[in-house]
Amino acid sequence: MPEQMFFAMEVILNGLMAGVLYALVALGFVLIFKASGIFNFAQGVMALFAAMTFVGIQNGQVPFSHLINAVFGTHIHYFGWEVHSILAIILTIGVMILLAWAVQAFVFRHLVGQEPIILFMATIGLAYLLEGVADLMWGSEIKKLDVCLAEGTCLPQGMNLAFDEFSARVFDQPFGMFIDNLDITATIIAILLVTALVMFSQYTKQGRAMRAVADDHQAALSVGVSLNYIWILVWSVAGFVALVAGIMWGAKSGVQFSLSLIALKALPVLMLGGFTSIPGAIVGGLIIGVGEKLFEFAIGPMIGGATENWFAYVLALIFLVFRPQGLFGEKIIERV
Amino acid sequence: MFYREAGDFSTTYPQDSQTFPIRFDRYRYYVVLAVALLVLPFVMTDYLVNSIFLPFLIYAIAAIGLNILTGYCGQVSLGTGGFMAVGAYACYKLMTAFPDVNIFFHVILAGGITALVGTAFGLPSLRIKGFYLAVATLAAQFFLVWLFNKVSWFYNYSASGQINAPERTVFGVPVTGANTDAWATYLFCLVFTVGAALLARNLTRGAVGRQWMAIRDMDIAAEIIGVNPLKAKLTAFAVSSFFVGVSGALFFAVYLGAVEVGEVFGITKSFLVLFMIIIGGLGSIFGSFAGAAFLVVLPVVLKIVGVDMLGWPTDIVAHFQLVIVGALIIVFLRYEPHGIAQLWRVAKEKLRLWPFPH
Numbered sequence: 001m002p003e004q005m006f007f008a009m010e011v012i013l014n015g016l017m018a019g020v021l022y023a024l025v026a027l028g029f030v031l032i033f034k035a036s037g038i039f040n041f042a043q044g045v046m047a048l049f050a051a052m053t054f055v056g057i058q059n060g061q062v063p064f065s066h067l068i069n070a071v072f073g074t075h076i077h078y079f080g081w082e083v084h085s086i087l088a089i090i091l092t093i094g095v096m097i098l099l100a101w102a103v104q105a106f107v108f109r110h111l112v113g114q115e116p117i118i119l120f121m122a123t124i125g126l127a128y129l130l131e132g133v134a135d136l137m138w139g140s141e142i143k144k145l146d147v148c149l150a151e152g153t154c155l156p157q158g159m160n161l162a163f164d165e166f167s168a169r170v171f172d173q174p175f176g177m178f179i180d181n182l183d184i185t186a187t188i189i190a191i192l193l194v195t196a197l198v199m200f201s202q203y204t205k206q207g208r209a210m211r212a213v214a215d216d217h218q219a220a221l222s223v224g225v226s227l228n229y230i231w232i233l234v235w236s237v238a239g240f241v242a243l244v245a246g247i248m249w250g251a252k253s254g255v256q257f258s259l260s261l262i263a264l265k266a267l268p269v270l271m272l273g274g275f276t277s278i279p280g281a282i283v284g285g286l287i288i289g290v291g292e293k294l295f296e297f298a299i300g301p302m303i304g305g306a307t308e309n310w311f312a313y314v315l316a317l318i319f320l321v322f323r324p325q326g327l328f329g330e331k332i333i334e335r336v
Numbered sequence: 337m338f339y340r341e342a343g344d345f346s347t348t349y350p351q352d353s354q355t356f357p358i359r360f361d362r363y364r365y366y367v368v369l370a371v372a373l374l375v376l377p378f379v380m381t382d383y384l385v386n387s388i389f390l391p392f393l394i395y396a397i398a399a400i401g402l403n404i405l406t407g408y409c410g411q412v413s414l415g416t417g418g419f420m421a422v423g424a425y426a427c428y429k430l431m432t433a434f435p436d437v438n439i440f441f442h443v444i445l446a447g448g449i450t451a452l453v454g455t456a457f458g459l460p461s462l463r464i465k466g467f468y469l470a471v472a473t474l475a476a477q478f479f480l481v482w483l484f485n486k487v488s489w490f491y492n493y494s495a496s497g498q499i500n501a502p503e504r505t506v507f508g509v510p511v512t513g514a515n516t517d518a519w520a521t522y523l524f525c526l527v528f529t530v531g532a533a534l535l536a537r538n539l540t541r542g543a544v545g546r547q548w549m550a551i552r553d554m555d556i557a558a559e560i561i562g563v564n565p566l567k568a569k570l571t572a573f574a575v576s577s578f579f580v581g582v583s584g585a586l587f588f589a590v591y592l593g594a595v596e597v598g599e600v601f602g603i604t605k606s607f608l609v610l611f612m613i614i615i616g617g618l619g620s621i622f623g624s625f626a627g628a629a630f631l632v633v634l635p636v637v638l639k640i641v642g643v644d645m646l647g648w649p650t651d652i653v654a655h656f657q658l659v660i661v662g663a664l665i666i667v668f669l670r671y672e673p674h675g676i677a678q679l680w681r682v683a684k685e686k687l688r689l690w691p692f693p694h
Contacts, residue, residue: 114669114673122670129658129663132655132661136652270471271468309481314475316475321463324463324464
């Protein structure tokens with residue numbers, strides 16, 4: 001097997017892994033869009049907020065400590081304890097549910113029936129607000145994120161040696177393929193998450209109600225489904241998905257502002273897959289992940305590199321011109 | 337008391353269809369113009385011009401441009417930063433390639449070039465609608481910034497990758513470069529801002545403006561009554577990009593002087609201008625000014641209150657600014673979706689009947 005082919009395969013594999021992470025963020029978008037027609041631009045900032053809250057709770061940071069210190073001239077920073085990862089995850093989920101309630105109670109309850117584009121702009125405002133609150137609460141410096149279930153069993157990082165050796169032997173190369181352990185874990189967790197979401201929406205009462213609301217608001221309302229409750233539920237689930245995405249991205253590259261930019265990367269994923277389809281989000285994520293890595297590998301060096309910044313958008317743009325509803329989206333029917 | 341049409345008779349059609357039909361309104365407009373042209377240049381200081389007036393005037397042009405596209409034609413764009421970069425780089429290339437031509441024409445030409453680029457990126461809008469289009473304009477934003485970063489022809493192969501505005505004069509007075517006077521740069525930008533506002537106001541009152549609004553309100557219905565969506569949407573993109581390009585050129589040449597594209601014309605700039613028109617008022621020229629003024633003055637006020645008076649660290653004040661801007665967007669969308677311009681309209685209605693509202 002020629003060397004170029006071997007490298008290309010490695011690029012494709014890494015692209016698939018990156019695509020899984022994009023799909024994780026895109027999943028949160030799809031959930032909210034299906035249930036309430038809100039295109040939630042703040043999903044990426046929610047991931048950032050969740051990851052920061054998780055790290056903050058884990059390290060026993062005092063919330064708003066910078067602000068308190070600035071106002072009262074004190075010097076408090078930490079409570080002085082460390083919280084176990086699982087407990088921290090549970091507490092963060094609690095915070096995300098609280099956030100879901102607040103978003104519903106103060107913002108979107110009052111915007112029901114507005115045009116979709118107004119709702120979209122409201123979520124941009126929400127993104128700014130949430131980012132400011134996250135920075136005020138936990139400080140804006142880059143934080144390291146570790147998830148440890150017990151002493152010594154943390155989220156694995158670094159190269160997967162077994163796969164490295166295996167691929168070197170199979171393809172008869174001096175070096176194997178580089179795959180990050182974290183990416184493998186992320187893939188497994190993503191598969192578990194999607195399975196859990198599908199089970200939840202197929203087999204539980206709340207899941208059925210969620211699907212009913214997604215199908216037809218008014219019909220669901222008329223058979224006694226509480227829209228308000230379902231919307232809070234959906235935002236909570238999206239918050240949970242954001243937490244998972246935030247932990248994965250945070251473990252990969254540290255918890256920092258650029259985390260919220262992955263939300264922007266999730267947008268072309270959605271456009272490709274269609275706003276209303278969970279499988280679409282996953283397939284779209286994989287296509288974008290593989291596409292941008294391959295393009296950077298094959299054509300990037302010729303035109304100056306760093307094409308990953310825009311390739312996904314341009315691909316989605318070209319794709320949309322031919323199929324405006326995305327790969328798996330429902331056909332857009334317009335009436336006067 | 338003053339603001340009413342009673343006793344104000346129109347005897348000709350041009351009188352009836354003028355921009356400010358009410359006499360008090362008209363005089364108010366003349367007074368504002370006179371103050372801006374004849375009084376402010378004499379009291380202008382470097383601090384005032386750099387922290388408030390130049391950004392206000394330049395952002396007002398960009399906001400008018402985006403308002404034409406988003407507020408009047410209903411096409412949400414997140415690519416404003418990218419189009420401003422096109423204006424800036426076009427202006428730079430023209431300034432260095434034709435040093436003898438007056439900078440005034442360079443700025444106009446830069447707007448024209450941006451209009452061409454904007455029209456090209458507007459083409460997909462014929463098939464893509466709503467947020468699909470909003471996301472598609474992100475392609476313009478990221479692609480253009482990348483292009484200006486990577487292709488060294490655009491920054492004349494300079495080692496730093498920056499573009500620097502050389503000194504250019506208007507009537508012998510320098511308006512770009514290092515040795516400018518506050519009043520000169522202020523007046524230079526003011527001319528463009530007033531021109532842009534006049535042009536935009538009259539375009540949106542005319543046939544093409546009515547077509548844009550028809551497309552915004554319901555594009556299929558507009559098509560059925562004979563509005564050509566291809567023409568309407570592309571003219572909106574072209575006119576909007578023209579204004580955005582002019583503002584980008586001024587932002588680079590007059591205001592900053594040196595530009596690194598990723599920092600200055602990034603995605604945050606696109607959001608900033610979008611926020612200006614949401615807070616100011618979608619579909620209103622006055623709203624573009626109000627929103628630009630608000631978002632230019634807010635950080636200055638916050639800095640004075642937070643850093644200078646309360647003595648807080650600058651990063652906390654910056655975070656507060658994010659919170660306030662985000663919360664304001666939500667508050668405006670919730671209580672007054674038409675922004676400051678609508679508050680102004682309501683106030684005018686009240687004034688008309690004041691002090692006897694019945």
